[in-house]
Amino acid sequence: MENVAIFDSPGKGRGLKASKEFWAGDVIFSEPSIAAVVFDSLAERICHSCFRTQDKLQRCGQCKFAHYCDRTCQRAGWAEHKQECASIKSYGKVPNENIRLVARILWRLDKEGSMMSDMQIVTLEELEDHISDMQEDELKDFKVDIHNYLDYWPRTSKQHTIDDISHIFGVINCNGFTVSDQKGLQAVGVGLFPNLCMVNHNCWPNCTVILNHGNQSAVNTMFHSQRRIELRSLGKIEEGEELTVSYVDFMNLSEERRRLLKTQYFFDCTCEHCNNHIKDDLKMGGREVDGVKPTEEQVKEATDYCFEMMDKMDKARLNGNYHEVVKISKECLEKTEPVLSDTHIYQLRMWSTLSEVQAYLQYFDDAADYSRKMVEGYMKLYHPNNAALGMAAMRAGVTHWQAGEIEIGHGMVCKAYAILMITHGPLHPITKDLEAMRMQTEMELRMFKQNEYVYHSMREAALKNKPMAMMHEPRSVEEGIKNLFHRKK
Incomplete structure (x- = not known):
């Protein structure tokens, strides 16, 4: 010490x-x-x-x-x-x-x-x-x-x-x-x-x-x-x-972080990000298209609708009804994506859940698309070396690889590896797994650049002989955002 x-x-x-x-x-x-x-x-x-x-x-x-x-x-x-x-x-x-x-x-x-x-x-x-x-x-x-x-x-x-x-x-x-x-x-x-x-x-x-x-x-x-x-x-x-x-996830709004810290750890947070509500506007913002932003009323309406649908999505997920999760999420995103920004925390949660569930159901193209949106939003909100960002990039890298998008997949895996080398270190089991994944995707990317047709043919043949294993079943909503310190519920 x-x-x-x-x-x-x-x-x-x-x-x-x-x-x-x-x-x-x-x-x-x-x-x-x-x-x-x-x-x-x-x-x-x-x-x-x-x-x-x-x-x-x-x-x-x-x-x-x-x-x-x-x-x-x-x-x-x-x-x-x-x-x-x-x-x-x-x-x-x-x-x-x-x-x-x-x-x-x-x-x-x-x-x-x-x-x-x-x-x-x-x-x-x-x-x-x-x-x-x-x-x-x-x-x-x-x-x-x-x-x-x-x-x-x-x-x-x-x-x-x-x-x-x-x-x-x-x-x-x-x-x-x-x-x-x-x-x-x-x-x-x-x-x-x-x-x-x-x-x-x-x-x-x-x-x-x-x-x-x-x-x-x-x-x-x-x-x-x-x-x-x-x-x-x-x-x-x-x-x-x-x-x-x-002690708490930065993805919460500053007032919510303050509430959690006061309730769970008995102090008032006076950090710069709470005092100045830094990035709160991004977390609850509207989508700007060609310089035009939606009205505050439109953003509030879309936010409230998204919150309501998240509750339904969570219930379906807890019951293991994953096709219903997909249906609810897509219905919601159809209405909210044109209005809410790509850093809106409710929309990010929708993309995160949908990417995980679609990967589990083996709809890898959809899973890759949503995971990429999730990572792009996280990059605008989190510290560049945040572990949650690294884990999200790793998940996105895996889903892009599963979808056959080797270039994006390798890029995401490399980004995740760079972050986890800082947050977890080279000897942590998850970093070692990620290093093996990085070497694998790098080798496949070289093959892809040499001859795309041969690469896809070999990949298809390999998957026929050894189908992709089922992903782990998505965990309960409570596993989503964890506090640093344990609190008895």
Whole structure:
């Protein structure tokens, strides 16, 4: 942690600043979790040690709750699970993820003390819990969790005061970090990273956080790396400059971002982008054709209609009725595309959903068209090195390749690779996959430029022998825009 220093950030309290100069893609610091747990809803589908998604997992023979890839993962996760295992058996049921995480944290605190490594710059006691800022309904759920926790906590373990227990619950409530699977594509759990909690928010940040599980060995526990986050620089950061990340998605309007931050993290955002409503006009703008813009009334009418249709689209998607999703989306876009700008956030969401669903249904030409529009809109709104932009470009590259548009596909893949090299780094599993994709599309592009007819003939023959696999089923709407930090719903 020699790269950072704690300081008093004006209007924000304590924060972290750079102790030296950084450039885009530099890892400012890396930090393992104090503890982490799999979400309740995914407990049988995610390995409780390495957090990988697996088709077949082995269940813990004692508690019947924890699941692992194999014995290697089980041994690697035993230190965290040992006391939890006995407590679940004794309690007779499995408590929720927040209770399980608090218990794991307190067991580790009892064993190792408040400073668990030389890299830790802040103790859990020093972190804010914001209990006094909670609303009445939140406090009610909060007290239920504490009551259930007291029933779950073993009488043989060290007993803690209600204040100490409440503090840890409050800390994870506003500082728990969403843990993703090995590819970083799905939120699968929640963990606590104390040093990360010191990094303040900015809607247009100079850093990003990525979870990197590293290499997991199926041979020997000693080669298992810890779950860790990496704080990476998005551009040049001067020595002494404050380090910031965004707690919420910039795609929200400034007022909505402020509302989310106040509700979830208990502070008023005063960043330049919120104060000056930067890019809000683009996010709710009308389409200009030959210098003529639609009236405010026309834009509002199209916006309201789009919002109404998105609700119907979401319901159809949640029910798995994907042909109905396509029908609703196309009906909506037929009316709204001539009126709304290509950066209008509702229209971008329509294009994003439609591209994903059409790819799943294997209508790749349509999927490619909508994904390209989505990326073009994102490029006008997001920071050039935003991870969401990189992931969108990657998806667009894949769909264009599937549609046989190799030139655009390769260009999109290269753009995605350039962004993810900064946001994820060269060793992240998804960057490695993207590098292989980039090399594949580059080879195919050379073939295409040498002889288009031969290229398409070979491609067609290859697809006949090995048809394209079905895309993963589109995830629920809740997976669309995620906050940086985990909040119990």
